[in-house]
Structures are given as structure tokens and as C-alpha cells.
Amino acid sequence: MSIVVLEHVSKEYRLGDHMVRALDDVTLSFESGVFLAIAGPSGSGKSTLLNVIGCIDMPSSGRVVIAGHDISGQTPDQLASLRARTIGFVFQTFNLFPVLTAEENVEYPLLQMEELDKQDRRERVKEMLELVQLGKFAKHRPSQLSGGQRQRVAIARALVTRPELVLADEPTANLDHKTGEGILALMRDINRRYKTTFIFSTHDKKVIDAADRLVGIEDGTVRILGVRKEGQWAITNVARRAASTTDTEAAALKR
């Protein structure tokens, strides 16, 4: 089953008296367990695409189905609950809660899962901090951590609810090259071990090389679809505004 299905998704923003098309008739679907990069120049619509997939933004038109839930017509509260249980977020700017310690930050998403008691939560938080190799920093506040450590805490926070899907909008853009590679390697490792689906955006060629699936977008449309097999990229160019082709290629991507 596809964890993400987008059909003819468009997103328009009003800017002054004219409309900006951030996404233009995007049709895509991703299998569960992929490690997928969304690549494209700045302003191409990467963030908008991730926001729509993450159910924090609604498309102007088209159908979005996330983990079997069609998000059109859902109330803000239903979407919030879908995000809480199914989706983990990693941000370019880390977005940790500054007044909470590392372990409290990681625990935060668990607080709304009533089925977990304090003991369960503590165990999961410990497990997650170990996973991102920050067991010793549990009591540190974000301001006492380096950028790379903060992003690791953010990854632990995104994973703690055992989401099916983790979305990361340019997760390495605020980190130096080496730290960024470490973060990618960690996400890659988690993806392999737990089969968690990762979708991240980047405009960095090196970061793309860590992925096993690629969606290249430009001006809000999908231009390139890539699948990597045995270290080799199989790239398909998608003709502009050819919805039927996109459908076919999307199907190819699933394979």
C-alpha cells in the first residue's frame, strides 16, 4: 500500500493581486519504507509539497491520501490527531522547545497518547535518546547543545511516537557538511532498521546521493523521478504538464 498518494495536487498562494502556483498538478505516490529526497532549487515548491504531505497545509485542488486517510474534508482536530500519530516532523531550524530539556522535548509528542503511562513514556524516551546517541545529554536544554545534537534530539522527537512517515524539510541546511552527513546517516540507519518512511527535501546534490528515491521539482511541477538500484540511479524525465505521463512514472516509482 502507498503511504502517500497525491493526485493532481495544486497549491496556489495569493501574493498581492496575482496568484503564485507553488504546486502545479502534482501526481505522485510513495511506497512505505522509502528514503526519498525531494530536490529542486530554492522556491521550486519543495516545502509546499512537504507541508501538504504533512497535513499542515491544504492543497487548493487535488486529492491527498496519507496512510489511508483522505485529508480533504477533515477538521483541523482530525488532522492534528493524524499528525500526532502517523507523521513525525524534522525542521531545518530544529524547532525544539527552548524551556524543555532534551528528554522532555522527546517526551512531548507522547503526552497526548493517553494509552501510554509515565513508565512507558520514560522507556521510549530513553530508547530514542540512545538511538540518536544522546543518552548522556538527556537533561540538557537545547541552548546547551550543538546544532547537530539539536537535530538529533529533533529526530528522536519525530520518531518517538513510532510514526509511519517522517518528513524533514532541509534537515541539514543549518548544519556544516560533516554534521549534516552524520544526520543523514542516522536517518538512513533508522530507515533501514525500522522501515520508517523518510521524505526529506534538499537542494544539495550530495544529500540527494544518500536517498534511494528522488523527486525533482521545478516551478511546482515534477520534472525528474529517480530510483536507485544497486547504487545506480535510474532517472526518468517527466514532460511538463503531462499528467498522464506523470501517472505512469509515478507507477514506475512504486516498483
Next chain:
Amino acid sequence: MLASRNVFRQRRRTSVSLIAIIGGVAAMLLASGFFEWNYDTMREGAIRARIGHVQITRDGFAEGGTADPLRYLMAETSEDRKLIEAFPQVDTLAPRLSFTGLISIGDSTTSFAGEGVDPEREKKASGALTILSGQDLSGIDANEITVGQGLADNLKLQVGQTVVLLANTGSGGINAIEVKVVGIFATITKAYDDFALRIPLKTSQRLLRVTGVHTWLVLLERTGQTDNFLAKLRPLLQTPGLSIVPWYETAAADFYNKTVSLFSKQVLVVKLMIAFIIVLSISNTMMTNVRERFGEIGTLMALGDTRAKVLRRFLAEGAVLGFAGGVLGSILGVGAARLISWVGIPMPPPPGMANSFVAGIMVTPGLVFEAIFLSVTTAVLAGLYPAWKASRLNIVDALRHAR
């Protein structure tokens, strides 16, 4: 917990808001504490000087007693009296005989309102009665009186002089006796002092040629016990036709009740103004607080917090601020009240009262509770709009502010 950490993250801004709340709460406590002191003094003064906590009379005495006092006589002692005196909260029971008559010395004669009292028992019941010169009545059968300040001035009476009292007797005649003025007194009620004189109970019974009394004045340990005592006493009394009146229902307490309701309205205005100032001075801070944390709010919602939860979170921060300010303001207010009471506030004689006095400020636990309640609700109220704004943010726009 998260709320309080967030509140105290912004030290400088929070302290500005806190100071506004602390100042407001302290000012409110001082204002209402000042009125409370006045209420208390007035109430306790009236109760201890002449109303008592509970008055027991024959039915109808309150209405018809002034016109025809001799119709409403009741026994001076009875089983009921013993029963009342056996209550642990009863401090004393003072029998009183009320009557009117004429008092003359030399060529001057004027009317008076007399009270036949048992001096021994009145020592407690008349705590708020001040002897200005001379001394108090010496015994239940002595041939002497004490005279209210206004009445004494009117007749130019001196301590040690002998006067004649004239009154209607129980059998329809007129009787007169000679008594010695042993003291001049003042209560807090000038209108009373202008006509009042006090006379030993037995002496008054001799003057009126009666044996009974009009009132058993019951004085309790504390005013707060009144209602509880009433509830216990009512079913126990055996004599039929007695009316049991708590202090606040007596005609004499009317002035007190009216004053309290008048001033309470004025204090309410003060409270509203202070609440308004608190709202004004912190709502702006709250708004800045929300605006500065757009990124955090976006993150909260992306992680699955509902709008309602975001709203509650910011309201909770307001509540924490209000509570902290309320508690600190109360500490400041109570401290300032102690200091001011210790120094004293010189006051001119109030209308209807005899003397100037030194007022204090009395902060009761009820007032502190009310002040904290007010500051919490006010702070929550001030945070309502910013919190609502926060909960309605567009997630994507909010996240764009993250740094």
C-alpha cells in the same frame, strides 16, 4: 509546569507584568482592607456596646416596645436563661430593661432613653463603651447612673451631681427617684449618646415598679459564631412567644448594613478599575509573547496539538502569571497593611459618630483569597485574545517564523 517555565523564560517582560499585577493586588488589598477595618470596628463596636450578638425579647417588642415598653416584659431569669448560659460559645448573657423618661437637674429637664443593666455582666457586653469621666456603675442595686456624652452636655451635668429621674410605672402611675451621676460615657454612635443613660437593673425596676426585663442580650465569643448558635438555640427554647434576633436583623444594625452595602459598591468600583489596569498593562505583554513564539506555536501544532490545546496552554501561562502576581501582591499588601496599621491612619469623626479615631487596615483571609482570584481571572482574561490568536494561527505561516 511548561506554562510556568515559559512564563519565567522572559525575565524582563514577565517582571514588568508581575510588577503591574503585584501593585494592583496590593492596592486592592489596602483599599478593601481599610474598608474592612472600618466595617469590623463599626460592627464589633455596635455589637459590644449595645446590640449584642443575639437579642431575645418577647414577640413584637422590636415594633411596639418604644411606644409601650411595659407590655413586653419577660422574666429576668428562667430555665431558658440557664440553657443559654450553658452554651460554650456564650460569653455572657446580660438582661436589660429599656424605658424612657425625664431627667431633671435644677431647672433643666429633658427626655432620656434609659437602659437598666447588670453592671457586672455589662463589663463584657459594653466593651466598646468608653467612660470619659468618672467611673462605671458599681452594682446592680446602686442608686446611680452613667450618662451619655451628648445628654450630659445638654444638661451641663458633672460627675458627682444628683439628678431626678421620672418615669411611668407598670401600674399606670408615675414614679421618681434620685440618683447620682457617677460617670459620663461615649459609644461610637453619637445619636445614641445624645439621649442615653445607664442605670443598675434593680434600681430601674424600682423606678418602674416592675420585676421583669425586656431583653436578654447574648454575647458570644466571636461574631462569626452567630448563625451557628442561632440554629442550635432555636429548637431548644421552651418559653413560647419569644423572638430571637441576630445582631444584623436589629434596627440598630440597620445603619451598619446600609453603610457596608454602600461602601462595598465603592470598593467594587476600585476593584474594577484595578482589574482594568491589570488587563491593560499585561495584555500587550501577552500579545508580544505570542507574536514572538509563532515558530513554537507552529511546531506544537505540527506535532499534533489541537487548537484547543494551544489555547489552553497560553491561558495557563496567563493563570500562572496572575497567580504568582496575586500571591506576591498579597504578601506585599499584607505587609503594607501591617505597617500602616502600626502607624495608624488619623480619621475625623464620621457622620453620626462622636469622636475622631485612628483607623487601621484589616486584611482578612477572605480578602486575600478574593485578590488572588481577581488577579488570576484578570490575567487569564488579558491573555484571552492573544491565546485565541495563537490557537488560530496558520501552521505553515507560523512555522516560517521559527529560528
